[in-house]
Amino acid sequence: MIDRRLIREQPEKIRAALRHRGYEFDLDELVEVEKRRRELLAIVESGRAQRNALSEQIGRLMQEGSDAQSLKQKATALGEELTQHEEELGQVEEQFEALMLELPNIPLEEVPIGESEEDNVVVYTKGKIRRFDFTPVGHWELGERLGILNFQVAAKQAGARFATDVGAGATLERALINFMLDTHTRKHGYTEVLPPFLANERSCYGTANLPKFEEDLFKTTDGLYLVPTAEVPLTNMHQDEILTADELPKYYTAYTACFRSEAGAAGKETRGLIRVHQFHKVELMKFVKPEESDEELEKLVQNAESIIQALELPYRRMHLCTGDMGFQPRQTFDLEAYFPAMDRWLELSSCSQYGDFQARRCNTRYRPHPKAKPEFVHTMNGSGLAAGRTMAAIIENYQQEDGTVVIPDVLRPYMGGMAEITPPLP
């Protein structure tokens, strides 16, 4: 949610943002509703002021023991008229809120303007792309051959677009999660959180997964949602709270399973572990002062990158353009690893800053000084990293001609010293 004052003070700024995003939205309607809301509010408030004054008078008269009957009648009549206006205001307010919730964030000026994925900008590429003297095999195929990934079993257990890790595969993914959490807590100063994997409606509104993206979420029969990312519980850690300045910045990291219904998605990218209904991720999340926002985002991106670097995977950093960016962020950087079998770069991490967009929805504020008025904090988050995709990247990049997958050095202590995953004997 953006500052409502922008609606009447800088509608052109919003209009430009919508255009750059290629986002359909009836801004004129919102401007109109906002105006109507203020008009009605003035009427209702003066009506209330009159009623309050009358009531006070009645109270005084009755205490004196005087007759207040005629004033009461007057108040009743006033009340009836007021109720009508209040109802109208209620409707307009509802309309206004609904529209505000559907309005996306305003991209920062430095975000490249573009229409699609094609217009994203490569900030830099790091690591060496390995040259294979054999044809690399896709992680889904190699994983099945090694007996560490089983999509048939997953289909029986749950359905299409699920994955079951078995044996060394399960150990590898767990090793990745542990390595990531240890790195972020011990080296980067994040506080580890293990939150509920279900979130209520309010929390999903807080991160703006609701109301616009309900079709992406799994909903339980009692109205809770399976978390699509740890961003949801983490961003709501301080819902309705006023933090003190010296508490900021706050760094949180959490492992959660992530559930996405992705109803519409289909195609090439759905192979193997790339796009599944449940995956595993370690998330990084920060609450910061507005003036520290950019600097903190940069550190967060580097924290995520450090994992890819430690795993020695080739990757690149992308600056997402206005057209490819999500609804909520002001700015997003993606970290994409190279997948040799697919000959594609795929996102392992997406790091976004939101400004006060989510903080407004979560009502998370802080006092810049002990006596100062509360202001909204800034939030940001990024994957640090998506474990399933990272495992897929390892399988593809570390495969040998004989079908063996070498375990990256940093993970070996997490796997009881295992150095490679070898195919079962025929």
Next chain:
RNA sequence: GGAGAGGUGGCCGAGCGGCUGAAGGCGGUCGCCUGCUAAGCGACUAUGGGGGUAUAAGCUUCCAUCGAGGGUUCGAAUCCCUCCCUCUCCGCCA
């Protein structure tokens, strides 16, 4: 799941139909006092929204908010209903 108790400002806590946006305390800010420290004294100290004025802040006025939503009433923190949450006890369970 059952039974009981409760949800009030940054925190604790009083109030149980009108003069209560809310006593008192803690915390905080500013000032005074004290040759360090501690203590003491005084003032100020909720949030959001609309309007006026000034636009760097500010000042002023009105409205709303005592878990959320509805109801009764001229008037609700206070009475009634529904829901949510917390605590205690019982049951069930990894």
